Amino acid sequence: MSFERSGATALDYEICRYGVSRLHFRGPKRDLDGPYVAFLGGTETFGRCVPVPFPALVEQATGRTCVNLGQSNAGIDAFIGDPEVPRLLAGARLSVLQVPGATNMSNRFYRVHPRRNDRFLDASPILSSIYPDVDFTEFTFNRHMLQSLKALSDDRFRVVEDELRTAWSARVRLFLRGLSCPSVLLWIRVRTEDPLGADPLLVTREMVEDVSDLVCDVVEVKVVPAGASDDFAGMVVGQTEWPVAGRLIGPSAHAEIAAALNQLVG
Template sequence: MAPGEKWVSVMSYHQTGSGGPEDAVCQYAGSRLWFRGPERSLDTPYMACVGADETFGRFVDRPFAAILEEKLDRRCLNLGSLFCGLDTLCGDTGLFKLITEAELCILQAPSVLGQTNHFYRVHSRRNDRVLAPTQDLIALYPEVDFADVHYVCHLMSLLQDQHDARFEIVAEELRRNWVLKIRDLLGKLKTPVLLLNLQVLRHQDSALQGGKMVVSITDQMLEQVRSVSAGYAQVSAFVSGHSDELEDMLFGTLQQPMAEHMIGPAAHKSVAEALIAPVRNLN
């Protein structure tokens, strides 16, 4: 760590019942988000790795940002934040400032689901949480009771259970909105942004999750945003529950179900390796 850097351990939603905080986390002035600790000095040049749970490196000792820092011998701030989605990326002014002050930003492409749109609103920081359906969604699905829906994945599952073409109307809105918001964000940033499309596979068929189709980032969506990014990298990795990495992860006795849905240490190494050449190409 550089002079002035410090380790901050915070008990928050990162504590998940194992008897102690899952990871040390930190905050930077101006942002309401909790990032992977330790807090790093902003007085010397840095690259910024921005994203959600995978960038944060949940349940692993060395996330890809730390590996990349060692491989490239360049300071790399881990600005991964749990439950960070599209709305958080576009709405947190402190995060925007951290990115603008970086030499380079590696941005993990956010989930399509974690965004407020014509059909539902999400929490401003925990973008996995649904605050409320809109009247448009209620009108589209008048027979569905949304009272007990609190998470976007639950909402998508509930809509798919209707087994008709209405779901594609919602999916198309999410895809369209995703492209508009990402393009707008990248257009505002003067910092070069390397877009990381990290495909986290939770099923042998990558298009399925729990036996249902997921609304994923399409090639057409990526083409529309790659033109306003400085670089691009794509990596696919199975979660530890579908690989042999679970035993190499760090989690408490009650955390295994969550750890099984995260990528492991070997996957983080693969992500770092895939980023080395694109980062060097931007120098």
């Protein structure tokens, strides 16, 4: 395996902000006066540890200005709750929304951080009543919390799954209905060993099909994490990122995603 270890901050992502947004996006900051394609999504869109993520590869291949609005670990809430995102999308000729997971968003059972959507804040009385044997103050991240709930009881966890999937469908439809530009759904399916299933977590084909009437196309790409495919060549891994590097997608996976999008964007 071949990759570059760097300092704690690893790559210079040229983090930037647009307008009054409270979100920090991957740069370089782009001029939004001309036509552009907006890419929204989570860690894969952001391109953690990858010098040239797939939005930049699409720009290189098509000549279209591509604006990376990815957020590490973002759910749909990060974009719905930001006042600047609608303006950014209103100016786009096309938006590409990476299908978000169903776990990193607030719902009837628990609240997440409004911008760092992978962070668990607290459980609702409903969830506490389903799991009276759980101390929810022990959890910082949604994934860890949900893994623990599933390990305790598959039967009880099915109730949680149903709520998250229902909330996901409603929230994603709400977001897509509010778009004033054509949109493509990018379903990046990442194989994992997680007991919760593949990323995006808890999202089924039926859920994606249910919202597909609100977009002009759905692009599905199956990829494998860098650790399972030895796709480390060209990655830049900082000291704080080393524990998760193997679970990220590498440069070859980014190239595969870009190839699936080039014709649509071009």
